[in-house]
Amino acid sequence: MSGKEEAIIHVGPQHPGFGPYELVVRISGDEVVGVDPVIGFVHRGLEKLVESRRWIQVIPITDRFCFMDPAFGSIPYVQALEKLLGWEVPERAQYLRVIGAEISRMINHLTWFMMMAGATGLGTVGMWSWRERERVLYLAELLTGGRFAWNYFYPGGVRFDIPQNFKDEVRKTFEKVRKYLRDIYGLMFKNKTFMTRTQGIGVVTKNIALKYGITGPNLRASGVKYDLRRNAPYLAYGKIDFEIPTEKDGDAYSRTLVRYYEVEESMKIVEQALRDLPEGPHNRVKKYSLYLTMKVPAGEAVGRHEAARGFTELYVVSSGGLMPERIKFRSPSFAVIQAAREILLGLKVADLPVVMASFDYCPGDSDR
Amino acid sequence: MDWVSALLDGLLFKGFLLVVLVVIFLFWFERRLMAKVHTRIGPLYTGPQGILQPVADILKLLWKEKITPRKADGFLFNAIPLLLPIVTIAPLAFIPFGPNDATIVSEYSLLFIVAILSVVPVLIVTVSWASSNRYSLIGGLRAAASLLAYEIPIMLVIAGIVAMAGTMNLVTIVEAQKELWFIIPQALGAAVFFVAMLAESERIPFDIPTAEQEIVVGWETEFSGANFAYIVLSKYAELVVFAALFTDLFLGGWNGPFIPIVNFVIKFLVVVFVMVIIRAAYARLRMDQLLRVGWKYLIPLAFLNVFLARVIIMYL
Numbered sequence: 195m196s197g198k199e200e201a202i203i204h205v206g207p208q209h210p211g212f213g214p215y216e217l218v219v220r221i222s223g224d225e226v227v228g229v230d231p232v233i234g235f236v237h238r239g240l241e242k243l244v245e246s247r248r249w250i251q252v253i254p255i256t257d258r259f260c261f262m263d264p265a266f267g268s269i270p271y272v273q274a275l276e277k278l279l280g281w282e283v284p285e286r287a288q289y290l291r292v293i294g295a296e297i298s299r300m301i302n303h304l305t306w307f308m309m310m311a312g313a314t315g316l317g318t319v320g321m322w323s324w325r326e327r328e329r330v331l332y333l334a335e336l337l338t339g340g341r342f343a344w345n346y347f348y349p350g351g352v353r354f355d356i357p358q359n360f361k362d363e364v365r366k367t368f369e370k371v372r373k374y375l376r377d378i379y380g381l382m383f384k385n386k387t388f389m390t391r392t393q394g395i396g397v398v399t400k401n402i403a404l405k406y407g408i409t410g411p412n413l414r415a416s417g418v419k420y421d422l423r424r425n426a427p428y429l430a431y432g433k434i435d436f437e438i439p440t441e442k443d444g445d446a447y448s449r450t451l452v453r454y455y456e457v458e459e460s461m462k463i464v465e466q467a468l469r470d471l472p473e474g475p476h477n478r479v480k481k482y483s484l485y486l487t488m489k490v491p492a493g494e495a496v497g498r499h500e501a502a503r504g505f506t507e508l509y510v511v512s513s514g515g516l517m518p519e520r521i522k523f524r525s526p527s528f529a530v531i532q533a534a535r536e537i538l539l540g541l542k543v544a545d546l547p548v549v550m551a552s553f554d555y556c557p558g559d560s561d562r
Numbered sequence: 563m564d565w566v567s568a569l570l571d572g573l574l575f576k577g578f579l580l581v582v583l584v585v586i587f588l589f590w591f592e593r594r595l596m597a598k599v600h601t602r603i604g605p606l607y608t609g610p611q612g613i614l615q616p617v618a619d620i621l622k623l624l625w626k627e628k629i630t631p632r633k634a635d636g637f638l639f640n641a642i643p644l645l646l647p648i649v650t651i652a653p654l655a656f657i658p659f660g661p662n663d664a665t666i667v668s669e670y671s672l673l674f675i676v677a678i679l680s681v682v683p684v685l686i687v688t689v690s691w692a693s694s695n696r697y698s699l700i701g702g703l704r705a706a707a708s709l710l711a712y713e714i715p716i717m718l719v720i721a722g723i724v725a726m727a728g729t730m731n732l733v734t735i736v737e738a739q740k741e742l743w744f745i746i747p748q749a750l751g752a753a754v755f756f757v758a759m760l761a762e763s764e765r766i767p768f769d770i771p772t773a774e775q776e777i778v779v780g781w782e783t784e785f786s787g788a789n790f791a792y793i794v795l796s797k798y799a800e801l802v803v804f805a806a807l808f809t810d811l812f813l814g815g816w817n818g819p820f821i822p823i824v825n826f827v828i829k830f831l832v833v834v835f836v837m838v839i840i841r842a843a844y845a846r847l848r849m850d851q852l853l854r855v856g857w858k859y860l861i862p863l864a865f866l867n868v869f870l871a872r873v874i875i876m877y878l
Contacts, residue, residue: 224850315766315846321600387767387845544770544848 273497351477410504
């Protein structure tokens, strides 16, 4: 350990506080001089798998691109299908989809807070986040019947309408989540030890972010105010008023802060959507048995969604049959891991888990 | 038969058995308190209110297989985990928790305590090397660097106390606090000592040498079964030593409205309480940040404290 010899260490894939991916890191002393990410440990061949599934059977698969955020793959998928089918989705369904997407975002961020807190050693914030996450998962269960994999977003609308007690439960839960947000602000963002661990660490400049195609909260933390929900509104986002939290510094602290504010914004969106929820059917398809034998006209379409982790896109090709010909999923985390080669240089080894956690890198959606 | 009663004393009350009981209690106390902060419950079922959980944990460890890595230095690897609890418990012999309750009363008790504790980093480095594991070695060196850096402020603060009390005898030092606890005139010293003792016990925010996210568990990585149990024991023994020392040096030991031992225990628990809350509330510092706090801030403050102590003596 003398002087500045170079050594190669493997961080991951089995490493507490990390995901199932590996970083082969070349270090000189305590500093990172080269990074070679190794991914693919969670490759499940999902894109190929859907080619032997009927259109509706693909939905449970797109739900599972990344366990933390169920709306991730399913919303762009059903949007693409609707383009191919030429279907117009009832307004109520669009609003319900927004509610689902935002609850999904909240779940993702609350789960992620535990990862971030764990990486920095701030166990308490993690524990409180998961306490709130349980509450929001309950809301998801009320809405969709599932906690993580929802099978909720169907081509033509959503699977269920809201239960009678939903608005009430939302109101009660959000009160508690807002209290939690107030509690952790001081504990996390004014906490000197947390600040020392995350400020100025893992800086992603605007240029790097744009060069690698980084999207989502990671991009917004680097000063680029781009959010698909605002820049190219889809579903019912065009009619809802919300802020796009943006930070300038691009360090781990900013990324944490952006996600913190996004939880509040998601709550606002859900409340507005519930308030303005139009009457009407929640799905244009009345007989669900139609889905099993559905054939989608030949063609190609793209569905897009600003998911919790970034901008996801699903490109669907149909040859007119019962099953998709090909789908291609654009993963926001993949951009991050590519950028990791550049971003992680110059960090200390101890910063690696902190920075990777701050990106909310999900090996599930990167590997598919 | 003096030595027989001394031996019994050392093994049972005011000795090893007492330490084990206190460690068990503190282990449970920490877990329940942290759980409360986390809005969880913590150990609940093993024994009334989960008080026997640490016993269950230690027993489980003792029954596990003791694995020695092939390339490890077998002797050191297995001997040092036995030494660690001995070295960390030994200072307790010098720490009084009542006017007649020190196992050893000596004019140099503080010196002995500091001297014994300074052996710990040596043991850690040796055992991490003996593990023949790259990560253990890195962890051991980090732990040693951290402990060395923070031992200096501790010794300096103790020097300030010694200057104020005029003696290294802990019993005398506590007696000297009958009117005024040293935490008042030595507030700066107390603060420095508190921070340094968190680092010496490898607790958050200074526990990076054994932090899970970096190099597995640092120098403790290769130890399983009984060896690990000894290491855990030594960690909590350190906690007891430092909390008791802090109580004696700054909080007036057993002086107070109730019977001496009760006064001491109350203050001791308050110190432990604060240490556990800090563990729940703070993130952990990176190694270089940890060292920076020690060298750049604590040591100069500790020097300042010695100077202040001198001034106070001259003018009070």
